[in-house]
Amino acid sequence: MVEKNISEVKKRISEAAKAAGRNENEVTLIAVSKTKPVEMIKEAYDTGIRDFGENKVQEIMEKYPLLPSDIRWHLIGHLQTNKVKYIIDKVCMIHSVDSLKLAEEISRQAVKHNVTVDILIEVNVAAEVSKFGVRPEEAIDLCRNISTLPGIRIRGLMTVAPFTSDPEENRPVFCALRQLFVDIDGKNIDNVCMDCLSMGMSGDYTVAIEEGATFVRVGTSIFGQRDYGVER
Numbered sequence: 001m002v003e004k005n006i007s008e009v010k011k012r013i014s015e016a017a018k019a020a021g022r023n024e025n026e027v028t029l030i031a032v033s034k035t036k037p038v039e040m041i042k043e044a045y046d047t048g049i050r051d052f053g054e055n056k057v058q059e060i061m062e063k064y065p066l067l068p069s070d071i072r073w074h075l076i077g078h079l080q081t082n083k084v085k086y087i088i089d090k091v092c093m094i095h096s097v098d099s100l101k102l103a104e105e106i107s108r109q110a111v112k113h114n115v116t117v118d119i120l121i122e123v124n125v126a127a128e129v130s131k132f133g134v135r136p137e138e139a140i141d142l143c144r145n146i147s148t149l150p151g152i153r154i155r156g157l158m159t160v161a162p163f164t165s166d167p168e169e170n171r172p173v174f175c176a177l178r179q180l181f182v183d184i185d186g187k188n189i190d191n192v193c194m195d196c197l198s199m200g201m202s203g204d205y206t207v208a209i210e211e212g213a214t215f216v217r218v219g220t221s222i223f224g225q226r227d228y229g230v231e232r
């Protein structure tokens with residue numbers, strides 16, 4: 001089932017990219033494997049997927065030693081400062097940085113482990129009270145402040161758009177994130193390299209690609225519904 005789902009998702013990614021006049025290679029599919037067992041991750045791995053997304057530190061810690069070392073783990077969920085040390089040398093990118101305090105701890109741990117960590121700034125474009133992320137107008141200052149820290153490299157922006165049954169409703173959200181991305185890029189801040197735009201989930205990734213996504217984070221459409229007894 002996983003294999004079939006992945007080929008369907010890849011087909012839709014390719015079609016959406018083409019429709020938008022983009023090269024499909026500009027879009028990386030992150031298979032969001034939270035709550036899903038290692039066996040299913042292996043199935044996805046065997047189809048060639050190397051980018052996996054998890055939203056909990058504990059879950060990455062458990063899965064990491066059981067799976068191939070060439071997997072690129074993306075932390076996509078809220079990260080508590082006191083847990084940074086556990087995943088600093090395991091993840092390829094942290095998508096959910098939304099405070100200077102968190103960035104400072106990532107920097108501290110990165111220097112300690114002698115690594116450079118790629119991060120995205122999470123932006124709460126739709127200003128939903130239930131969501132993490134900075135407000136769009138705070139993003140530039142946060143980028144400036146983080147850009148001076150060692151061991152950390154800002155690569156772009158991420159957003160979690162509202163849950164909706166009509167993906168078109170999220171087009172303005174994706175469009176706004178893309179605009180902010182271009183604005184920040186135009187500031188030419190030292191040590192900030194805006195080349196990643198993480199937006200789009202199972203319900204709306206084709207629209208996100210049309211609006212410029214370079215990472216789409218797809219869980220349900222690959223692995224099926226999650227067991228809500230397990231999820232936060």
Ligand SMILES: *Cc1c(COP(=O)(O)O)cnc(C)c1O
Nearest residue numbers: 032055076201202217218219220
């Ligand atoms: C769970 C999750 C996803 C995947 O959502 P689906 O709707 O299952 O594709 C993407 N991004 C984040 C931040 C998530 O927590």
